[in-house]
Amino acid sequence: MTPERPASLSKSGRGPSMHDVAARAGVSHQTVSRVLNDFPGIRPETRERVLQAIRDLGYRRNMAARALATGRSEVIGVIMPEVPHFGPTSTLYAIEHAAKRVGFKPLITTASWEPSSMGQALDFLLARSVDALVVMAQHPDVLNAVEATTDVPVLYVLTGNSHAERSVAVDQVAGTRLALEHLYDLGHRRFQHITGIAGLTEAQLRRDTFLAFLEERGLERLPILEGDWSADAGYRAGLAVEEGVTALFCANDPMAMGAIHALEERGLTVPEDVSVVGFDDVPESGYAHPALTTVHQDFTEVGLRAVTALMEVINGREPGELEPVEPWLVVRDSTGPAPA
Amino acid sequence: MTPERPASLSKSGRGPSMHDVAARAGVSHQTVSRVLNDFPGIRPETRERVLQAIRDLGYRRNMAARALATGRSEVIGVIMPEVPHFGPTSTLYAIEHAAKRVGFKPLITTASWEPSSMGQALDFLLARSVDALVVMAQHPDVLNAVEATTDVPVLYVLTGNSHAERSVAVDQVAGTRLALEHLYDLGHRRFQHITGIAGLTEAQLRRDTFLAFLEERGLERLPILEGDWSADAGYRAGLAVEEGVTALFCANDPMAMGAIHALEERGLTVPEDVSVVGFDDVPESGYAHPALTTVHQDFTEVGLRAVTALMEVINGREPGELEPVEPWLVVRDSTGPAPA
DNA sequence: CCCCCTCATGTTGACGATAACATCGGGGCG
DNA sequence: CGCCCCGATGTTATCGTCAACATGAGGGGG
Structure with a gap:
């Protein structure tokens, strides 16, 4: 039941691969791939044998290879301001939670709004073949810095509304x-x-x-x-x-x-x-x-809408209209009638 | 000077590859690789030609391919608590800043301290072949959940000192x-x-x-x-x-x-x-x-020490003794002499 | 009874980089 | 003058996965 430390692998070091699993299950590596990707038309018995081999070997998919083959990474690049203020931070958590539910994770990088800083951040994330990009656009210039560098879907967040085409923000x-x-x-x-x-x-x-x-x-x-x-x-x-x-x-x-x-x-x-x-x-x-x-x-809502919209784009659909998120007033004790 | 939109690439979609750069510079792809990785023994003129081709094409390295070939990704996996408290958040920012300086980025995932949650988070990060792992171990059980799953260097953070072998924390x-x-x-x-x-x-x-x-x-x-x-x-x-x-x-x-x-x-x-x-x-x-x-x-110091130590391990050196970070008292107005 | 089709699976070739080894001019030295 | 070595570069195999095509065993219809 517990994954045994694989005694000998096909090669040294790198952990078992699909081939190792396939060998152990007595099938071809492609069948393993199909099981992993939930393809239809696998005999239940075969599937079970493969899953057992996976468990036995403690096999873990190599997402780098997958990304190379498919061009997708299931990672969302996030560009944040360098200073940990409440808004960006809360939004980050919200994005992480929303992304997790659809199997994505955020890859974080901070940048100021200067073009060179933004450029570096973009290069870094795009080199990692992120599937989408969330840019916390605190500053209007950011929009120019990002535009047209890539065809990865980009969503701007915290633009305060109405600043960019694809943007989610509190009004x-x-x-x-x-x-x-x-x-x-x-x-x-x-x-x-x-x-x-x-x-x-x-x-x-x-x-x-x-x-x-x-x-x-x-x-x-x-x-x-x-x-x-x-x-x-x-x-x-x-x-x-x-x-x-x-x-x-x-x-x-x-x-x-x-x-x-x-x-x-x-x-x-x-x-x-x-x-x-x-x-x-x-x-x-x-x-x-x-x-x-x-x-x-x-901000929870902002993060949720951002991820939802990006998933739409990634899956080839047009995201619906991006409504601004409505804020509300919380009245407590620091306000009162004007003095006479 | 400005990267031209590459009119035709070797294949569709994915942006130019080393081969495209090599073709344009009239060299082999391996020479491009050598330039990119700062190998010695490239004639300056050749190097310049390659760099020019890179600029012309707007070439960007594909880190997925690189990760596949080398087994390293220049990404640090970070497992955080699910709730955005001050300590973990501050530490995250500190890690990001420290990591950036050595060319790494953090890949974030949140998890509770339950084994299943930690297990999922680990699987996810390890599948991405992160080079190292920072675990914010708010709870002692986390240590058991992580142990022995992998040979990736792991550093625990926020353990409050003395809880794990490899840990950085404020005392x-x-x-x-x-x-x-x-x-x-x-x-x-x-x-x-x-x-x-x-x-x-x-x-x-x-x-x-x-x-x-x-x-x-x-x-x-x-x-x-x-x-x-x-x-x-x-x-x-x-x-x-x-x-x-x-x-x-x-x-x-x-x-x-x-x-x-x-x-x-x-x-x-x-x-x-x-x-x-x-x-x-x-x-x-x-x-x-x-x-x-x-x-x-x-927390800035915590993040810095964490990244520094991980870099040591990644580069095969033994990290020095991990001292706890010393806190200090800030005396303001909420404390005064005991009433008589 | 044979042909064709379908289901379940196997085989081969990308993907884009690195690594190890191969090549090819020179220049120094015996 | 020929050999060897070295510096600069090219060639080939490999990483682990997915995609496209190939195979082969059955089953139903003409």
């Missing part, structure tokens, strides 16, 4: 509006915004939407506070929030936490003096002090 | 003692502990060390509060902290944040009434309320 505009409308409805009229890393698509979309919202409602446009996603930056920005501001929209939760820390150091209370909204709904945000009102992004 | 015992001694030195004598997920090595080590510490100092042993790493669980445990406890040691930062939230709801203040220490030093912990005293774990 950033909708999420930002949820946050801002919530604040507006509470009576707030003086807003400031702490941004994510300048230039990154999602940061840019949240910022643009923020400005558009001010415009639409005829609200005063105070200076934008530049952040970089980190709680540190949020803290520094929090120190720079203007007097009289009652509504602070932060581009992510860690910055919101940093900002709140700074505001309280300045003697302001949240939400009595200033209401703060974050973005992402990280697991801790419900236990921040005060519990954070924030925009929830369903 | 959990030392970290726990740093936290507890800090509290003790502040005058605290009534301790409670919120654990991580029961059974996981790191949670177990922190818990065991906590109990050992109480014993050594002759302190009263109050009930252990069972957690699961989540802020939620920390909150629930925080509600259950006994009256009169002044020192709360939490097995990670999110639980510490949850617990503080609960304590404050109960009208207790941190650190005046209760001092709280976390574990991990997640980037937000400096901006929690109050800023969290916590044990810093250097």
Whole structure:
């Protein structure tokens, strides 16, 4: 029952091959291949003999050889940003889980959005004959860097919607509006915004939407506070929030936490003096002090849709329309009515 | 200069091969191989001609073929827990960065510690002929599941030290003692502990060390509060902290944040009434309320040592002694002198 | 009763690279 | 002047699998 350590193999070192299995089962290697690939028309008895030989020998398929013969590898290449932020990381896990269910695994590589870095990452993954590519396109330039290099199906993720043809993302505009409308409805009229890393698509979309919202409602446009996603930056920005501001929209939760820390150091209370909204709904945000009102992004859904769409393309079908994933607002204690 | 779309290749679909390059450069495919692999004794002029042909054709090596011929893939298999906690995730990024510098990429798969799950993950990775394996061994049973299945070098990570022969980890015992001694030195004598997920090595080590510490100092042993790493669980445990406890040691930062939230709801203040220490030093912990005293774990170093050691083994050298990575204590505002 | 067809299986040739061995001009040396 | 060796390159076999075609034993219909 337990795989015996194969005493002698056809060749040294490399573990048993189909030939070894075939010899042991008294069939041809092609029959072994057919059993392995679930071809119809194998006599049940033969199949059983082959499976037994496989078990006896502890045989494992050599996917390199298979990839060479078929041109497919059952691996999805994933290009990620180099810094472990919440969004990309969550999406990665989601992709892994979704891919696992269809027998694929992600091969990971990180890259900045510079063409040379992206180029290297692409070369590496394509050389491994990945069947598909997920590119976390934090920056619009990425799209140019990838385009037309290959005919492997490519899907962009985290583009914040509407940036590329083939892309899956949480609708950033909708999420930002949820946050801002919530604040507006509470009576707030003086807003400031702490941004994510300048230039990154999602940061840019949240910022643009923020400005558009001010415009639409005829609200005063105070200076934008530049952040970089980190709680540190949020803290520094929090120190720079203007007097009289009652509504602070932060581009992510860690910055919101940093900002709140700074505001309280300045003697302001949240939400009595200033209401703060974050973005992402990280697991801790419900236990921040005060519990954070924030925009929830369903990265699990993003990963799932990405993998589903790629499987469609791999199998030659046209993927359905790629809808943006809808975010929702989680109202907690960091927002309240505007002070009188 | 720019790679032209190859108009006609030797065969359809698959992109140019060494033969195509060789033909274009007017040499044999073996010479191309030698150029690609930096063999000595190629006339500079020939080398240049080959490189030019490669550029012209946009040639990319087929690693599947190379893996088949050489038995090596330049891929490291990584088995991770299924849930995206801070430690494993940080380590993954660290591994990716370290691996990239030596030309390797991680192939990721998640698994629980059940033998069947681990077995599947192993089969998958080994079938891809990974050159080495990093196993995040959150649970002691993992070690049995992996052992002796293969002769691929295996390194265990996050074992909390001393659990396996080949393992890299942050010294959990030392970290726990740093936290507890800090509290003790502040005058605290009534301790409670919120654990991580029961059974996981790191949670177990922190818990065991906590109990050992109480014993050594002759302190009263109050009930252990069972957690699961989540802020939620920390909150629930925080509600259950006994009256009169002044020192709360939490097995990670999110639980510490949850617990503080609960304590404050109960009208207790941190650190005046209760001092709280976390574990991990997640980037937000400096901006929690109050800023969290916590044990810093250097996962970057863990990843680096893991990859370095694996490269040694892959290249046939014996890796040096694997020292545990030393954690350090970051003292912030959530701890203070014991109340009188 | 023979032919043809089908099911179950075997045989041969890619796939794209590396490795081991073969070749082919020179140049140094006896 | 011929031999040997070496540096530069070409030729052939091999890795483990899949795909396409070949084979061969039965079974049904004319």
